[in-house]
Amino acid sequence: MSTVEDMETLNYVLEILRESLSLTLSYVTSPSKRAYFLYLLSSLLLAYYVYKRSGVKIPFFAFLFKKKIWLGKSAMIDYGFVLFNSVFKVILIAPLLVYSLNLTEAINTFCINSFGTFTGNWSVASITINYTITIIVVTDLASYTTHFLMHKIPFLWKFHKVHHSATTLNPFTQYRIHPVELLINNFRSIIIKGIITGVFLYLGNGSVSLLTFLGINILNFAFMFFGANLRHSHIKLRYFNFLEYVLISPYQHQIHHSDNEAHFNTNMGSRLAIWDYVFGTLVRSKDVNKLSFGLGARENRTHATFWNNLWQPFLPNSMSKRFQKK
Numbered sequence: 189m190s191t192v193e194d195m196e197t198l199n200y201v202l203e204i205l206r207e208s209l210s211l212t213l214s215y216v217t218s219p220s221k222r223a224y225f226l227y228l229l230s231s232l233l234l235a236y237y238v239y240k241r242s243g244v245k246i247p248f249f250a251f252l253f254k255k256k257i258w259l260g261k262s263a264m265i266d267y268g269f270v271l272f273n274s275v276f277k278v279i280l281i282a283p284l285l286v287y288s289l290n291l292t293e294a295i296n297t298f299c300i301n302s303f304g305t306f307t308g309n310w311s312v313a314s315i316t317i318n319y320t321i322t323i324i325v326v327t328d329l330a331s332y333t334t335h336f337l338m339h340k341i342p343f344l345w346k347f348h349k350v351h352h353s354a355t356t357l358n359p360f361t362q363y364r365i366h367p368v369e370l371l372i373n374n375f376r377s378i379i380i381k382g383i384i385t386g387v388f389l390y391l392g393n394g395s396v397s398l399l400t401f402l403g404i405n406i407l408n409f410a411f412m413f414f415g416a417n418l419r420h421s422h423i424k425l426r427y428f429n430f431l432e433y434v435l436i437s438p439y440q441h442q443i444h445h446s447d448n449e450a451h452f453n454t455n456m457g458s459r460l461a462i463w464d465y466v467f468g469t470l471v472r473s474k475d476v477n478k479l480s481f482g483l484g485a486r487e488n489r490t491h492a493t494f495w496n497n498l499w500q501p502f503l504p505n506s507m508s509k510r511f512q513k514k
Contacts (some may be wrong), residue, residue, distance in 0.1 A: 191488050219409065222416050223359050231359070231417040238423050257356045261492065265353075266360045266470050269495035276367045288378040295386025306393045315396050319388040323381065324407050324459070331458040334372065336467070339453045339492045344372075346501040352445060353491035354420075355482040361420035366501060401472055411459050420445075426473035436461045439473045 218224060239248050257263065299306075310318075338348035349365040355514075365373075389396070418425045418438035427437040436457045444455040454471045457464050464470035482488045491497050 219412075220419055222362055222412055224412065227412045227417055228359065230413045231415055231421075231423075232416045234418060235421075235423045238425050242392045242424075252423075254422070260356055262355045263358055264362070265491075265494045265497060266358060269364045269497075270360055272363065272494075272498075273363060273367060273370060276370065281370065284374060284378060288382045291378070291382030292386040292389060295383055296389040299387065299390035306391055308391065308393075310391060310395075312392075312395055314446070315388060315392045319384070320407060322388070323384055326384060327377070327380055328458050328460045329463060330376055332460075332463040332467075334376055334458055335456040336453075336469075337459070338369070339456065344369075349483060349487070350491065350497045350501065353483050353488065353497060354445065355441065355480075355488055357420040357422060357445060357481060359417040359420055362417075364497075368501065383494055424473075427471060429474055432461055432472045433470070434461055435459065435464050436464070437473055439476075440471065442479055442481075443471050443473070443476050445481045446476075446479050447484055448479070451476070 219226070236248060239251050242251075244251055250477055257453070266499075335348075347366040347368045351361075351364050351369070354361045354364055369460045415425050415438050419436075419441035421438065421442075423438065425438040427435060427440075428430075431437075432440060436455060436459060440455045440461065443451050451471060454469050455461070456466055456469055461470055483491065490500060
């Protein structure tokens, strides 16, 4: 290999590392990320509310920053996946995002060719509001469906249980996702968002730009701001009982991570609890008082390191007894 080729290879590797580091840092600096510092701050305030209501006698920061939760073995695996998946996203997933834009334009063109120019007079406000509601509801239903299949199909569960192997929860457990599941989730997102955005681009008939659609995230901001980070934590933030039929509270998601067989395959909604209510997988906070997390003693041992979590799904004997009970 020539010196020029060596330099090109080195530059390529360094660029991947630079982009991966940038992506890793974006988890706390970008408003589109759940671990954005402002969302962490709002979660801190909500955690203080839970702390005051709990009546525990230890100091707040001792209550919040328990060493086992933030520096234990399970947490170290979470942090490992944050770093590893940042590189994985840069190499394999980032190039796929271009196809979402291509799909959007293709759907818009298909609608024009099939139905002609849209002649309706929807206002910009109507288009953006309806787009926001549609994208939230449809993507949430798709997320629930994918999540449900992850729990019910043996091959998919082998990858998804990496996320459930966490024995303690912190906000970065959100990113404890096997790369295969990461690919599936991103393909789902690319297809659904590409189609919906393309349809609304057609309905907007030039009055709303693609950038406007891509920038709509008010409801997502509200979801992040009001405790999304506490979903993966030991902070038992419950919603009003009636509200938990509509929205998944942080504690309801913690129930989803329970190693109690009675809680398996429950509360699989991403943001909305409606799908769990409709399909009979809903458990409300008032019905559960005590939780522990993980896959059970035997499988917790087989997922006790980062590398075990990465390779375990590919092993022929990796089927879970937990899954077989269902």
